[in-house]
Amino acid sequence: MDVLYPLQFKTIYKDKIWGGKKIRTILHKDFGNLPNCGETWEISGVKSDVSIVSNGELEGESLADILEKYKGDLVGNKVYSHFGNIFPLLIKFIDANENLSIQVHPNDKLAKERHNSFGKTEMWYVIQADEGSTLISGFNRELTEAEYLDKFNKGEINDILNREEAKAGDVFFLPAGRVHTIGKGLLIAEIQQTSDITYRIYDFDRVDDKGNKRELHTQEALAAIDYKHYPEYKTKYQPIDNQAVELVTCPYFTTSILHFTHNTVKDYSGLDSFVIYICLEGDCTVKCNHAKYQLNIGDCLLLPKIINQVELVTINGFKILESYIF
Numbered sequence: 001m002d003v004l005y006p007l008q009f010k011t012i013y014k015d016k017i018w019g020g021k022k023i024r025t026i027l028h029k030d031f032g033n034l035p036n037c038g039e040t041w042e043i044s045g046v047k048s049d050v051s052i053v054s055n056g057e058l059e060g061e062s063l064a065d066i067l068e069k070y071k072g073d074l075v076g077n078k079v080y081s082h083f084g085n086i087f088p089l090l091i092k093f094i095d096a097n098e099n100l101s102i103q104v105h106p107n108d109k110l111a112k113e114r115h116n117s118f119g120k121t122e123m124w125y126v127i128q129a130d131e132g133s134t135l136i137s138g139f140n141r142e143l144t145e146a147e148y149l150d151k152f153n154k155g156e157i158n159d160i161l162n163r164e165e166a167k168a169g170d171v172f173f174l175p176a177g178r179v180h181t182i183g184k185g186l187l188i189a190e191i192q193q194t195s196d197i198t199y200r201i202y203d204f205d206r207v208d209d210k211g212n213k214r215e216l217h218t219q220e221a222l223a224a225i226d227y228k229h230y231p232e233y234k235t236k237y238q239p240i241d242n243q244a245v246e247l248v249t250c251p252y253f254t255t256s257i258l259h260f261t262h263n264t265v266k267d268y269s270g271l272d273s274f275v276i277y278i279c280l281e282g283d284c285t286v287k288c289n290h291a292k293y294q295l296n297i298g299d300c301l302l303l304p305k306i307i308n309q310v311e312l313v314t315i316n317g318f319k320i321l322e323s324y325i326f
Contacts, residue, residue, distance in 0.1 A: 004070055004304040006286060006293045007058065009051040012041040017208060020097025022187045026128055027093060027298030039094050042300040043276060045087030045194050055293070063087055076272040076305040079325050086118075088325060089253060091276060091300055092190040093127075096182045101203040101214065102136060102157070105195065106224040107176035114220075115197055119176040122192030123235075123248045123255060125321060126170040127280055130185030137172055137180050137233040138162045138226075145222055152218070157202055164234055171235040173248045177226035189278050191323050193252050199224055244322065254326045260284075261317040269308040273324040277301040282318035287311040295320065 013023070013031040016038025023029050023037040031037040043063070044051045051063040058066060067087055072080040079088060094100075105111075105120035112118075124135075140162040151160050161179065164172070166186055174180050179201065182188055199217035207213050237247055237257075242264070244256040257280075258264075268275055277286070279295040286293040286301060288310045293301055295318070303310065312318070 004073055004306055005056055005291060006288055006307065006310075007053055007063075007066075007302040007304070008055040008293065009043055009063065009300070009302070010054045012044060012049050012051070013037050014039040014041065017206060017214075018096055018098040018100055020095045022095040022097075022128065023093060026187060028296070029298055036097065037095060038097075039092050041090065041092055042278070043087075043089065043091040043302055046090060046196050048196070070304070073306045074304045075274045076325070078272045079274070079305075086194055088118075088194055089276065089323065090192050090194050090196075091278060091323075092192070093298065094182060094186075094188045094190055096184055096186045096188070099184050099204060100182045102161070102179060102181045102201045103198050104179045104201060104221050104224050105176050105199070106197060110224055111176075111195060111197055117197055118193050118195045120193050120195040120197060121176045121250060121252050122174050122190055123253075124172045124174070124182070125189045125191075125247070125257075125280065126166050126168055126186060127189055128187040129167045129170075133166050133183055133185035134163050135166050135172065135181060135183040135186060136161045136163055137174060138178050139229055142229040143227040145225075145227060148225065148227060149222070152201075162229075162233055169239070171237065171247050172233065173235050173250070175226070175250070177224055179225060189280065189321060191253055191255055191276075191278075191321070247321075249326065252325070253323050255321055255323045257319065258312075258322055259317075259319045260312065260314060263311065263313045265309060265311050266322075267309050268303070268324075271324060271326075272305065273326065274305050275303040276321075276323045277303070278321040278323070280319045280321060282314065282316055284312045284314040284318040284320070287313055
């Protein structure tokens with residue numbers, strides 16, 4: 001069996017009715033002749049869009065095939081025993097040139113019952129924000145299902161949504177069941193469970209190029225929505241240079257931000273999980289087993305479980321998200 005090494009993947013580009021150009025202008029990714037690019041899928045085990053390796057001896061092979069072949073050596077024995085041959089995380093960049101639809105995702109139990117799928121808990125890291133940009137996360141008051149439906153049927157749903165100002169560096173954790181949308185002017189890195197199940201609640205009456213409105217999932221969403229009100233929707237953290245700062249930890253992923261101005265060594269020997277790097281700013285070279293892997297803004301790297309230590313080498317500094325399953 002070949003020896004596993006840090007894996008890079010071909011970007012999957014998706015045009016969206018609300019997409020823009022920042023994937024190209026800020027992340028320096030070429031989405032070709034697409035009219036826009038609303039999303040890129042950087043590391044995906046979703047059956048319809050499985051990532052393909054772009055580097056090394058495994059170039060051209062799919063993440064699904066590699067996972068089936070290497071099992072716990074790729075993702076960790078604990079992770080493999082729980083998720084099997086489904087890679088558990090989906091990594092995206094999202095460029096909202098217009099507001100996304102207001103939506104909600106089911107939890108594991110509901111997604112299993114309805115779709116034989118995992119649910120969708122996710123987090124957002126705001127890479128860039130136009131002045132005045134906002135997003136929606138949760139409700140601004142406690143609600144019952146009946147109160148929610150009443151507001152929805154009256155066309156007053158905006159009255160009950162919690163809107164937050166968003167700027168570069170902000171973090172939002174969105175457990176399954178939380179109503180949300182990414183607002184116009186935001187470029188976001190998203191880490192989520194491997195699931196593509198979305199219940200669209202409201203889409204601002206937009207139409208596609210054929211004049212058709214997108215489908216809404218009003219009834220399906222009712223059982224999925226968390227109607228509670230929470231005192232804080234934005235994740236509070238204190239950035240600290242030259243050390244890892246934990247942003248989010250949950251059963252589905254743990255994510256930290258690494259903002260380093262000098263070289264550092266990361267030891268993962270005690271971690272029974274793969275590790276994903278998402279480069280947000282600057283650049284670094286990942287050194288591992290006498291090989292080098294370059295990370296620039298917009299690049300992602302998957303470190304297999306069997307890699308216990310890497311050195312991150314930089315000249316001008318870097319900011320990366322580090323995610324794994326604990």
